[in-house]
Amino acid sequence: MKLKFSSFSEYCGCFLFLQVMMSSEKLMVTTPTRHVLARVGGQAELSCQVTPPRSVESMEVHWLRNGHFQPVYLYRGHGVDGEAAPEYVNRTEFVKDAIGKGRVALRIHNISISDDGLYRCSFNESGFIDVASMNLSVAAVGLETQIHVQAPDAQGVMVECNSAGWFPQPQMEWRDSRGKILPPSSKLYSQDEARFFHVKMTLLTNQSQGSIMCCIFNPVTREEKQTIIILASEYCQVWWLI
Ligand SMILES: *[C@@H]1O[C@H](CO)[C@@H](O)[C@H](O)[C@H]1NC(C)=O
Ligand SMILES: *[C@@H]1O[C@H](CO)[C@@H](O)[C@H](O)[C@H]1NC(C)=O
Ligand SMILES: *[C@@H]1O[C@H](CO)[C@@H](O)[C@H](O)[C@H]1NC(C)=O
Ligand SMILES: *[C@@H]1O[C@H](CO)[C@@H](O)[C@H](O)[C@H]1NC(C)=O
Ligand SMILES: *[C@@H]1O[C@H](CO)[C@@H](O)[C@H](O)[C@H]1NC(C)=O
Numbered sequence: 001m002k003l004k005f006s007s008f009s010e011y012c013g014c015f016l017f018l019q020v021m022m023s024s025e026k027l028m029v030t031t032p033t034r035h036v037l038a039r040v041g042g043q044a045e046l047s048c049q050v051t052p053p054r055s056v057e058s059m060e061v062h063w064l065r066n067g068h069f070q071p072v073y074l075y076r077g078h079g080v081d082g083e084a085a086p087e088y089v090n091r092t093e094f095v096k097d098a099i100g101k102g103r104v105a106l107r108i109h110n111i112s113i114s115d116d117g118l119y120r121c122s123f124n125e126s127g128f129i130d131v132a133s134m135n136l137s138v139a140a141v142g143l144e145t146q147i148h149v150q151a152p153d154a155q156g157v158m159v160e161c162n163s164a165g166w167f168p169q170p171q172m173e174w175r176d177s178r179g180k181i182l183p184p185s186s187k188l189y190s191q192d193e194a195r196f197f198h199v200k201m202t203l204l205t206n207q208s209q210g211s212i213m214c215c216i217f218n219p220v221t222r223e224e225k226q227t228i229i230i231l232a233s234e235y236c237q238v239w240w241l242i
Contacts, residue, residue, distance in 0.1 A: 002039075011059050017226070019108060023047070027050060027052070027054070027128055028129065028130055029049070029050055029051075029121065029122075029123050029130040029131060030048070030049050030132055031046075031047060031048050031049065031121070031133070031149075034133070034134050034135065035135050035137065036134055036135065036136045036137065037140055037221070038111040038136060038139070039109075039111065039138070039139055039140065039157055039221075040109050040138060040139070040140040040167065041111065043107060043109045043110075043111060044111055044115070045105045045107050045108075045110070045137055046093065046107075046121065046134055046136065047104075047105035048061070048101045048104060048105065048132050049102055049104065050102035050123060053102040054102050054117075055100045055101070055103075056088075056102050056104060056125075057079060057100065057217075058125065058155060059125040059128075060074070060075065060076055060125065061075040061082075061104055061122070061123055061126050062074050062121065062122045062124070063106045063119055063121050063122075064120045064121075064122060065117060065118065065119055066117070066118055069084075070085040071085065072106070072119065073085070073092050073094065073106050074087065075228065078127075079094065083092055085147070087242060088108065088173060089161055091106065091109040092106055092108055092109070092174065093106070093109070094107075097220050101161045111138055113138050113140070113167050113194065113195040113196070115138055116138035117138060118133060118134070118135055119134050119135075119136055120132065120133045120134075121134075124193070126204075135167075137195070139167060139168070139221045140165055141165070141218050141225065142163040142166045142170075142199075142216065142225065143165055144163065144229045145162065145214060145225060146161070146163070147159065147160070147161055147162075147214065147227060148162070150233075155204060156205050156206045157204070157205050158200065158202055158203070158204055158205050159203045159205060159212065159229060160200065160201070161199075161201050161203075161214035161216075161227065162199070163198075163199050163201070163216055163225070163232055164196060164198045164199075166196060166197040166198075166216070167195065167196055167197060168196050168197070168218075168220060169189055170197060170199060170216050170218050170219070171215070171219060172184075172201050172215065174201065174203045174212055174213065175196070175212070177213075178213070181214065182203060182205070183217045184203055185202045185203055185204045186200075186202045187201045188200040188202075190199070199216060205231065211230045211231065212229050212231065213228050214226070214227045215236075
């Protein structure tokens with residue numbers, strides 16, 4: 001196709017039109033991982049990509065959080081190091097290995113529960129602005145489980161299972177040796193100042209189950225901690241004495 005221009009202004013008009021056409025071949029911000037899982041004390045990478053791929057070296061890139069006035073991190077462009085909000089200072093890294101292809105990431109170290117939530121990365125350059133969102137899910141699994149067994153009385157034996165250091169709120173249940181769920185006598189969840197969950201569950205049992213299991217499950221990491229309690233029955237004790 002040949003374009004003929006009868007005047008300079010027509011040429012300019014066409015040129016502008018082509019430019020608009022090209023920029024409306026929509027530059028967009030996407031994220032390869034809309035859901036990022038991180039463990040307390042570990043690290044997370046919030047990655048963002050401009051498509052079609054092009055260098056974003058000269059763009060302004062922000063990572064933002066709802067309810068936080070200051071950006072988590074702000075890269076002002078032109079290769080100059082960015083700034084982090086006070087609670088992120090010294091634990092963020094701007095990953096720009098692929099900045100020429102439109103991909104950058106914010107790496108956050110020493111993750112804490114307060115980092116859990118929705119983040120947005122925003123790219124801005126004269127005339128272009130777009131945002132992508134991602135969820136950072138922070139998880140923690142309790143390190144130890146404590147078992148208390150009360151002296152048996154007429155009703156049976158009261159067994160208590162205790163564990164701390166979970167996030168988010170875990171699921172908890174008693175199971176017998178065949179995996180059947182045993183209804184708990186009580187179940188209690190509480191949260192400490194650092195927002196870790198403590199769980200406490202009791203079971204009144206007749207010692208007839210042989211062994212019972214206290215199971216605590218983290219719904220985010222899908223990890224389960226099982227503690228097996230073996231209840232020696234009275235018959236067994238007698239038998240051993242003979
Ligand atoms: C960050 O690290 C620098 C150098 O190690 C230190 O001077 C500064 O106090 C640290 N800031 C925070 C908020 O931890
Ligand atoms: C990680 O953060 C916690 C508080 O959230 C702090 O007590 C600890 O010293 C930090 N660890 C490192 C290695 O910076
Ligand atoms: C976009 O970047 C310019 C400077 O490059 C800045 O003045 C402006 O406030 C930014 N806009 C938004 C919405 O962040
Ligand atoms: C993030 O999680 C919230 C609540 O779980 C959900 O409503 C929202 O759609 C999620 N956002 C993204 C970008 O996945
Ligand atoms: C224990 O056994 C007694 C007598 O058989 C019964 O009444 C009681 O309900 C049992 N308790 C439990 C927790 O199974």
